[in-house]
Amino acid sequence: MAPTPSAPEDPTGTPSGGARTTPAVPDPARLLPQVDGRHATLDGIRAVAALMVLVFHVATETGDSLAPGVLGGALSAFDLAVPLFFTLSGVLLYRPWARAVLDGSRSPSARTYLWRRVVRVFPAYWVVALAALLLYSREHLDSPRYWLEVMTLAFPYDTDPSWVGTGPYGLGQMWSLSVEVSFYLLLPVFALLLSLWARRGGTPDARGRRLLWGLGVMALLGFAALLPQFIPEPRHYMHAWLPRTLGMFAAGMALAVLSEWARHESGPDGPVRRFCRTVASSPGVCWLAAGGFFALAATDATGGRFIGAGDLWTSAFSSAADIGFAFLVIAPAALAPRPAGPPAPLRSAAAWRDGRWLDSLLRHRVCQYLAKVSYGVFLWQFLVLYLWRDFTGQEIFTGTFWLDMVPVTAATVLLAAATHRWVEEPSRRWSRRVLRDPRRP
Numbered sequence: 001m002a003p004t005p006s007a008p009e010d011p012t013g014t015p016s017g018g019a020r021t022t023p024a025v026p027d028p029a030r031l032l033p034q035v036d037g038r039h040a041t042l043d044g045i046r047a048v049a050a051l052m053v054l055v056f057h058v059a060t061e062t063g064d065s066l067a068p069g070v071l072g073g074a075l076s077a078f079d080l081a082v083p084l085f086f087t088l089s090g091v092l093l094y095r096p097w098a099r100a101v102l103d104g105s106r107s108p109s110a111r112t113y114l115w116r117r118v119v120r121v122f123p124a125y126w127v128v129a130l131a132a133l134l135l136y137s138r139e140h141l142d143s144p145r146y147w148l149e150v151m152t153l154a155f156p157y158d159t160d161p162s163w164v165g166t167g168p169y170g171l172g173q174m175w176s177l178s179v180e181v182s183f184y185l186l187l188p189v190f191a192l193l194l195s196l197w198a199r200r201g202g203t204p205d206a207r208g209r210r211l212l213w214g215l216g217v218m219a220l221l222g223f224a225a226l227l228p229q230f231i232p233e234p235r236h237y238m239h240a241w242l243p244r245t246l247g248m249f250a251a252g253m254a255l256a257v258l259s260e261w262a263r264h265e266s267g268p269d270g271p272v273r274r275f276c277r278t279v280a281s282s283p284g285v286c287w288l289a290a291g292g293f294f295a296l297a298a299t300d301a302t303g304g305r306f307i308g309a310g311d312l313w314t315s316a317f318s319s320a321a322d323i324g325f326a327f328l329v330i331a332p333a334a335l336a337p338r339p340a341g342p343p344a345p346l347r348s349a350a351a352w353r354d355g356r357w358l359d360s361l362l363r364h365r366v367c368q369y370l371a372k373v374s375y376g377v378f379l380w381q382f383l384v385l386y387l388w389r390d391f392t393g394q395e396i397f398t399g400t401f402w403l404d405m406v407p408v409t410a411a412t413v414l415l416a417a418a419t420h421r422w423v424e425e426p427s428r429r430w431s432r433r434v435l436r437d438p439r440r441p
Contacts, residue, residue, distance in 0.1 A: 033259035033276050034338040035095060040371075041333035044362025046088055047370035050377040052081030054412065057173065057381055058405045061389065063397035066305045073298035075401075076305045080297055080325050082176050083248045087326035089180060090252020091259075091334050097191035098257045101211060102204045102264045107195060110188035112435060117184040119431040124423045125177065126151060128379040132170030135383070140168075153178040156240040166240055166307060170383045175240035177378075182242040183249055190218070190253075204264035208272065211257045215250045219323070222246030223316060230312040239307065239315075247319055251327040255334040262335075276335040283332035283358035290328035293321045332358055339363070375424065376416025384412045 056078040059065035065075035096108040129150050133141065140146040140162065149155040155167055156175045166175040198210035225243030229235055238244065262276045279286060296302060302318035303310025310318065336359070343363040344356060361367065370377070385408050389399070 030340075031277050031280075031337050032262050032273065033280070033335045035099070035259050035263065037338070039092070039333075040339070040368060041336060041359060041362040042088060042092065042330070043371035044364075044367040045084060045330055045333060046374045047367050048362075049081040049084040049088070050370065050374035051409075052078045052084070053173065053378060054381050054409060055405070056081065057385060058408060059401055060305075061385060061396065062394075062399040062401050062404055064401045066397065070298075072305070074294075077294050077298040079307070080294060080322060083245075083322035083326035084329060085176065085180065086183070086245055086248035087252035087255075087323075087330050089183060090249040091255045091330065092252075093184070093187055094191065094253040095256040095260060097187075097195065098211065098253070098260045101195050101198050101207055102257075102260050104199075107191065113188065114184070115435065116431060117181075119427050120424075121177070121181060121184075123427040124375060124379060124419050125153070125174070127419060127423055128383065129171060129174075132168060132383055136169035136386070153181050156237070159235075159237055161237075170386055173378065173382055179240065179242050179245055183245075186242070203266065204261065205266055205270075208257060208261035208264070211261075212254060215254045215257070218250040218253075219247035222248070222250070223319060226312055226315050226319070230315070234311075244315075244319065247323045248326055251323050252330065252334075255327070255331055259335055279331050280336040286328045286332050287358075290325050293325035293328070297321045297325065333362065370413070373413060373416035373420045376419040377412055379419070380415040381408070381412045384408050384415065 055075065056065065059075040059078070065072055065078075093113075099105070100107045133147075133150060137146070146162075149158060150168060150171065153174060155161065155171075156178045163169060166172045194211055194214045197214050198207045201207035201210050222244060225238075225241075225246065229238040229244065258272060258276060262273045265272045297318065301314060302321055303314035339359060343360040346357065346360045346364065385404065388404060388408050388411070392399075392403075394404075
């Protein structure tokens with residue numbers, strides 16, 4: 001029998017036959033956070049962070065971020081891109097462990113995870129590091145220790161380095177990559193400790209609460225790490241070590257817990273699901289609040305304009321601003337449900353309805369392309385910047401921001417695209433072949 005066609009509906013919701021119908025209730029499962037597959041909106045945030053780092057470095061080299069006033073402070077606050085990277089790593093990498101704790105399943109293989117991280121990080125980094133050493137560190141090429149420290153990203157732990165700043169010339173930004181690698185190595189240990197603590201809970205809700213308490217302790221340890229950094233005397237090199245940044249990684253790990261917990265929560269519409277749904281539908285409010293932390297980071301309350309400058313209290317304020325900014329920027333994307341279709345054009349009214357502008361912005365094809373090459377953008381930017389300034393004959397803390405920003409960005413993106421095509425992707429394909437189980441069809 002053919003189905004009966006429904007009556008046409010007028011704008012008030014009443015069918016033309018006169019009977020009022022009940023509005024359709026959306027399926028709650030469709031509003032749960034996305035926890036698998038490619039997360040395009042988080043990729044978009046990675047692209048934004050890579051460009052923010054580039055703006056900060058160019059503005060520092062020209063001296064614009066060091067100038068007094070609002071503009072200089074705002075440019076210096078673009079360094080908040082680094083907490084974005086750390087928090088994104090916490091979200092994406094801890095999620096499988098959080099899922100295993102909440103559903104009581106077996107934890108992921110640490111060996112497989114570490115192998116993938118090594119292949120993801122080091123091949124492209126080695127290409128850039130080799131170029132930097134050959135260009136700017138020729139006097140150290142006969143030192144095995146120098147090669148070992150640079151190629152293993154261990155150089156930030158050298159307490160008496162031969163360079164000025166945060167790393168060898170052309171590799172100064174790699175201190176944050178060293179912190180990332182340190183976190184990658186220790187994440188299975190963090191996950192094991194959190195699992196031993198959380199699995200004592202009898203239900204997914206109890207285990208979820210325990211995980212968040214454990215991550216709260218991890219964040220407090222990050223603040224406690226500031227004490228040996230400044231007491232009894234300042235040790236500014238510790239600014240580039242993992243302990244100080246634990247709170248930023250913990251913020252991302254907490255978002256991973258919340259997104260998984262929402263899917264395991266007891267009851268059809270518990271508080272965790274409502275929280276995730278509210279945050280995901282309110283990106284404007286979250287990003288406005290993140291703007292408050294950005295404004296705080298632009299002031300002297302968070303220390304000087306140079307990385308690691310400041311005292312115990314300004315460093316504590318800086319860490320709090322870092323955590324708050326990264327959490328609020330990433331939370332609406334990390335807790336959002338899987339997109340139902342392609343993003344609406346930013347110029348359309350649909351993009352500005354129900355907070356969908358964030359999805360339209362971060363899933364835009366330009367943003368997605370930059371996300372694809374964002375690791376290369378991060379790796380190449382200092383080398384390109386220094387080569388450009390050598391070519392134009394500019395001294396440090398001089399020059400014009402846009403004169404450097406436009407050509408440096410263009411050249412950096414081109415090199416990043418080449419690295420992605422000829423280094424990152426081949427390495428990833430090779431890694432998949434190595435990890436493939438020959439017993440599987």
